[in-house]
Amino acid sequence: MPRFVRALAEQGAEVIGVSDVPVAQLGDAARYLSRYVKTDSSLSDEARAHAELLPVLRALAPDQIEAQWEPIVLLAAGLRDALGLGGMSRDTVLGFRDKQLMKERLAAAGVRVPKSARATPGDELRDAVERIGLPVVVKPIAGAGTTDTFLVRDRAELERVVASVAHVPALIVEEFIAGEELTYDTVCVDGTPVFDSVAQYFPKPLESRTQEWISPGQIVFRDPHAQPELAPGIALGRQVLAALGMQTGFTHMEWFRTARGEAVFGEIASRAPGAKLVDQMNWANDFDVFRGWAQAFLDGSFREVAHRRFHVACVFKRALGRGRITQIVGLHQLRAALGPHIAEEALLPIGTPRRDWRNTLLSDGWIAVRHPDLATCRRMMQTIVDDLKLYAE
Numbered sequence: 001m002p003r004f005v006r007a008l009a010e011q012g013a014e015v016i017g018v019s020d021v022p023v024a025q026l027g028d029a030a031r032y033l034s035r036y037v038k039t040d041s042s043l044s045d046e047a048r049a050h051a052e053l054l055p056v057l058r059a060l061a062p063d064q065i066e067a068q069w070e071p072i073v074l075l076a077a078g079l080r081d082a083l084g085l086g087g088m089s090r091d092t093v094l095g096f097r098d099k100q101l102m103k104e105r106l107a108a109a110g111v112r113v114p115k116s117a118r119a120t121p122g123d124e125l126r127d128a129v130e131r132i133g134l135p136v137v138v139k140p141i142a143g144a145g146t147t148d149t150f151l152v153r154d155r156a157e158l159e160r161v162v163a164s165v166a167h168v169p170a171l172i173v174e175e176f177i178a179g180e181e182l183t184y185d186t187v188c189v190d191g192t193p194v195f196d197s198v199a200q201y202f203p204k205p206l207e208s209r210t211q212e213w214i215s216p217g218q219i220v221f222r223d224p225h226a227q228p229e230l231a232p233g234i235a236l237g238r239q240v241l242a243a244l245g246m247q248t249g250f251t252h253m254e255w256f257r258t259a260r261g262e263a264v265f266g267e268i269a270s271r272a273p274g275a276k277l278v279d280q281m282n283w284a285n286d287f288d289v290f291r292g293w294a295q296a297f298l299d300g301s302f303r304e305v306a307h308r309r310f311h312v313a314c315v316f317k318r319a320l321g322r323g324r325i326t327q328i329v330g331l332h333q334l335r336a337a338l339g340p341h342i343a344e345e346a347l348l349p350i351g352t353p354r355r356d357w358r359n360t361l362l363s364d365g366w367i368a369v370r371h372p373d374l375a376t377c378r379r380m381m382q383t384i385v386d387d388l389k390l391y392a393e
Contacts, residue, residue, distance in 0.1 A: 002029035007294035096270040109243035114175035128173040141170040146209040179258040184237030194302035198224035217315040220280035223308035232263035275361040280312040283343040310370035313381035316363040319390035327391040343368040
């Protein structure tokens with residue numbers, strides 16, 4: 001995240017970037033780096049990247065190491081261990097990365113988690129589904145977002161999923177939890193949240209990733225502590241952080257709220273959320289959470305003030321048709337109706353090729369709005385969903 005790198009540099013840190021791409025591909029982040037190390041090996045190949053980077057980092061003698069991409073959090077933790085640096089150990093981080101180990105550790109601590117089992121594609125997957133019982137959710141053990149994630153409701157769907165996940169080396173099969181899906185996101189210092197935020201997905205990500213016509217939306221709530229119905233999820237989140245040994249950094253947890261109001265754990269990652277959620281936190285609070293995160297990372301403080309002023313909705317639009325964007329309908333009317341409440345408008349311009357909606361939640365652009373009243377914010381979100389159309393051909 002270039003804005004985290006910027007915030008570190010603004011706090012006076014000397015920031016050394018490490019990646020496996022040419023520096024020209026770093027974009028705006030490169031200007032805040034004092035030095036850049038490009039690896040020959042892919043950072044996603046943990047063993048090779050660790051072997052290549054360890055002598056380089058010994059010579060550079062960094063004070064701290066932080067990963068900005070979920071697939072490399074274990075690499076960063078292993079390098080911290082090898083160099084004797086502070087921060088979470090590889091074993092602790094593994095509890096945030098391996099979804100089955102995560103649930104086993106939380107269940108042992110008394111956290112309500114869905115029934116689950118580890119499996120490889122094929123017969124192991126079928127056996128795990130038989131033990132847990134339909135419906136189930138199948139996803140990668142070390143996945144991120146909803147890539148290769150499937151809801152299985154019957155035997156026919158199971159066989160289609162078995163074929164679809166044949167390339168995934170390790171899977172987790174989970175009991176399907178009916179209910180709303182929300183997040184609990186934090187910046188922690190020594191395991192204690194110094195800032196937290198709750199968001200809700202509309203609809204659940206598993207649904208929006210399977211239906212192209214859906215315009216996914218999400219709302220970051222103004223002050224989650226002022227909404228009693230969110231209290232069980234916040235309590236669950238803090239129990240999870242303690243059980244997994246969270247120390248200092250950003251976390252992104254997803255949880256379910258059942259029709260009875262029960263909070264059930266989904267999963268958690270020791271990284272910042274994606275898909276505009278961090279920006280929505282900034283718009284909700286009129287502050288810079290990247291700066292606060294950098295402060296927490298560097299000296300264990302969080303000097304940003306969360307003003308808790310707005311509920312913030314973001315809607316990701318998917319064009320109808322294939323090819324390039326040819327028409328945007330309803331945008332002028334939307335600007336006239338919602339103008340002062342629009343926090344950001346970032347739709348693909350006419351003539352731009354469509355993005356692959358299966359591979360990015362950002363889809364063909366987004367509009368974010370904010371308002372101090374939740375019902376009003378939800379109505380504005382629905383207006384964007386219903387009245388704004390993008391077409392492609």
